[in-house]
Amino acid sequence: MDAIGALIIWLLLSYAVMIYAEKKGRSRIGFFFLSLLLSPLIALVLLAVGPSNPQGMGLRKCPQCAEWVKTEALKCRFCGLDFFAELPISTVVGPLGGDMPTTGNGHEVRSGSSLKWFAIAGALFMLGLSLVWLMQGTGKKSVEANETSAIGSLRLISTACFTYDSKFAHGYPAKLSFLGPPSRQNNADNFAADLLDAMLASGGKNGYVFEYAPGRLVRGRIKSYSVIARPSSGSEGRRFFVDETGVIRQSLGGDPDKNSIPLH
Numbered sequence: 001m002d003a004i005g006a007l008i009i010w011l012l013l014s015y016a017v018m019i020y021a022e023k024k025g026r027s028r029i030g031f032f033f034l035s036l037l038l039s040p041l042i043a044l045v046l047l048a049v050g051p052s053n054p055q056g057m058g059l060r061k062c063p064q065c066a067e068w069v070k071t072e073a074l075k076c077r078f079c080g081l082d083f084f085a086e087l088p089i090s091t092v093v094g095p096l097g098g099d100m101p102t103t104g105n106g107h108e109v110r111s112g113s114s115l116k117w118f119a120i121a122g123a124l125f126m127l128g129l130s131l132v133w134l135m136q137g138t139g140k141k142s143v144e145a146n147e148t149s150a151i152g153s154l155r156l157i158s159t160a161c162f163t164y165d166s167k168f169a170h171g172y173p174a175k176l177s178f179l180g181p182p183s184r185q186n187n188a189d190n191f192a193a194d195l196l197d198a199m200l201a202s203g204g205k206n207g208y209v210f211e212y213a214p215g216r217l218v219r220g221r222i223k224s225y226s227v228i229a230r231p232s233s234g235s236e237g238r239r240f241f242v243d244e245t246g247v248i249r250q251s252l253g254g255d256p257d258k259n260s261i262p263l264h
Contacts, residue, residue: 013040021047025057143237146207150229151263153200153210154242157227160195161244167193171221172244176212177201207235215244228255 014035021031024047035043054061059068065079075082160179165172168190173179180201182192203210208229215224229240240263241249241256249260 010036010040014043016040017043017047020044023057024050024052025054025059026050026052142207143235146231146235147237147240149206150208150237150240151248153205153208154227154229154240154248156196156200157210157212158242158246158248160193161225162246163195164190164193169221171223172214172225173212174214174222176203176210176227204232207232207237226258230255 014032017035017040018028018032021043022028026047031043031047034046054068060071061068062076062079062081064081065076067076067078069076069078074084157176157179161172164179170190173190173193176196178191179193179196180198181194181196182188186192188194199205200210203212209232211228211230213226213228214222215226216222224244226241226243231237231239239251239254239256241251241258241260243258245258248263249256249258250263251260
């Protein structure tokens with residue numbers, strides 16, 4: 001499973017924990033980010049063993065029997081108290097006013113405050129994680145773009161070498177620079193055939209370095225050549241190889257050669 005699939009599953013499980021937290025009257029957002037920061041399993045266990053929040057579930061405490069009933073109820077279903085009948089002020093103030101915390105010792109209030117900080121920490125964690133994934137994705141795309149450019153450059157070099165061989169009597173070029181453009185004062189010749197741009201003919205382009213090696217002279221002609229494309233210093237990517245056959249080969253480790261895996 002890749003990182004994106006794992007993230008989607010993590011988010012779905014965190015969402016399920018959030019729904020369960022709502023049913024128990026706890027902070028939905030708080031437990032959602034707690035799931036993201038720690039894990040959905042840890043957040044679920046904390047919810048299961050922790051107390052419910054009756055006020056968060058839409059309940060209120062009966063001032064006479066101290067049981068929790070729905071806020072819309074006119075009478076307590078436990079003791080039958082009529083909530084709208086005249087009661088002593090000392091009895092009505094507090095529970096019916098809805099200003100009291102869920103528990104007398106204030107644990108629910110402190111729990112809500114803790115969840116707020118967990119939510120903030122979770123948000124910062126997810127932001128950092130998103131930035132890391134974004135940077136990794138951008139770096140991967142950059143490597144792929146450089147590899148594609150290197151493959152295209154090797155095809156250009158291969159075509160240029162074939163043209164050079166057919167144009168001049170001494171076979172393939174002795175140097176890669178012989179395929180580059182001539183100076184303004186000179187016309188194209190076997191030392192500057194004008195078959196590649198100046199950057200590629202110099203041996204480097206788009207994060208890759210190209211090492212050209214001519215073959216042996218056979219009756220005054222260079223009958224073979226090879227080119228190895230390596231990522232430049234500090235860059236990442238595969239290494240590539242091409243020779244007079246025109247077949248581009250690749251390697252993930254050391255330098256490739258004529259026996260390496262062909263590029264499809």
